[in-house]
Amino acid sequence: MKLWRKTALLSLATLLIVVMAACGNKNNDSSDKVTVKFSEVIRSIFYAPHYAAMSQGFFEDEGITLDLNTAQGSDKGAAALLAGTADISLVGPEAAIYIHNQKGDKTLKIFYQLTMKDGSFLLSRDPIESFKWSDLEGKTVIGWRPGSSPQMVLNSTLLKEGVKDVNVVTNIASPAMAGAFTSGQGDFIQLFEPVASTLVNAGKAYYAVSMGESFGAYPETSYVATSDFIKKHPDVIQRFSNAVAKGAAWLQTASNDDIAAALAPFFEGTSKELIIQSIERYKKQGTWTTDPVMTQDQFDTLQAVLVENGVLKAEDKVKMTDVADMKYAKKIDTE
Template identity: 25%
Template sequence: MNKRFIKFTKIALLFTLAMSIFAGCANNSGTQSEGSAQEEQKEMTKVVVSEFRGMNYAAVHIADALGYFEEEGIEVEFAVYGDGPVAFQGMHAGDSQFCMLSIEPVFRAFDEGLESKVVAALDTTRLYGFAGSKDITEISQLKGKTVFAGAPGSAPYSFIWSILEEGGLNPAEDVTFAQMQYGASMAALEQGTIDASYMDHYNRNKFSAIGANFLVDGADMETKKRVFGSEKFEGSIITATKKFVDENPETVQSFINGVAKGAKWLTSHSDEEVAEVLMPYHDGSTKEDLIERISLIKIAYSPDLKISEEGYEAMENFSLKTGVLKNKVGYENIIDMRFVEQAQ
């Protein structure tokens, strides 16, 4: 066999080997690319969350901003309503899968045969307040006056109704309830259009700046016990219809997993850091304004999203006292903490 043939054979073999290696690499590269593409094309589960936007729901907005829902395979869209009961009606009408609001409308709906499940609590206590104009220093002075208490059926409305009764007034006859947006009540109080207003605690400093008198201070523990029956009152909640929870437990778990991450981040970072993340969710608010609000309400943020038996009893009893409920509901019929417990 001549040397030229041997040399040609070696070259051919080397060429064949090189082509095999190249083909193998190409196949591997193709498999990896296809795998990456499949991961990128993995379908996210979209959920709509109806809400009456407020500082109470910061953990959910943080989870959205920091990508915690995306990590869980959830794509969240928020539907913002002018009041909690309206947002809740939107959920039961099929416009959303979850709703963030106060617990009272959920109680009322259950009493009327509309079943929901409360799957998380975003606060540990209620910080509602009631402020009077410069001339109003006592509840009894509100007879014949105009007050703002939010929409009928809402948690603020029930709270103010209870306060008026406690002050010796008949809310149905002795006062006129003004209807307006929550953000307009402070200006109305300052201008004298109304004589007293419901007050979120995180707006306390703003009410103080216009010279309002604090008729009820929701941050005072003795006041809490007197009005609500307990310091614990986990009233800012996330709910879904019973049907959705029963049929989509994996989606509920993934959503609550994201919220739990948001709650953990919220309770372990500074007011300034929290304000920075929440800026896109509060149009018109400056960073300084948000820092002030967070500093006033952070004592109520829930670290574990749970509803205690004591807190539930206080919420149920308060709803019975204010006429939101006609009959007891029972913790196990409306509260579902298994997703929160799994998230922990």
């Protein structure tokens, strides 16, 4: 009898140790190390929360190692997901709608909304004392590829402002845009940071207007994965979301010096002062939020822009639940 009681007590003690260990680790799966093949649309300070999460070790804290690749376009980032060469991509959320309407074997799901405004800035070749949208009439603008978020935001703004006779060049690859402008092409150019400030600080372009401030709220960039990947790896999606959210929260309180140091490895050759300038511009226009849940209003704005730009028929609009799964963003744990 005494032997039985001793054995029972030992078993109970062992069980308590296991339970306490589990309780001490709220995200038990984070102990399972995983490599995530990650594709970003372009390299830009517009995505600072992601780089902050990498530099501050937030992905490592969640047990994730990132295999980082730059796609140079949302279309390429979406294609990488479908081909299986990427697990998660940072792309324009419209990519999920396009893929859904193709009714193929694979579909994409948006699970985290990173940016809340367009991140591009319109620069002019010559200084303009007080920019007006009518200044673009009869001019050439070096812009982004057709169907991309920055291209559609610019076009919708031109329509809203009633500006006509603008030649928007959309066939120059994004890495070559700045070089084309500095070599003499175009009267205006639409660029993201830090490339925009690089040209301005070099005296090769002049700041005209922020597209984000001009257009207003717009869900420009989201984290997306295939429905299959999310179903098979919900813990990875949650841990990934937690890490990015930690990066976004860190940006809200970190000093400019700390932010510049965190982002510097991702922007070699870019000065500390230029990184800080870029960050301050994005903060000023409310680019990032600590709430990464895409709302129905944001999704409606997205589809309205797609219809206005002729890349989506009104009758082909989709339900938000068809292409987005926000439960992971709603359950973020940044502790």
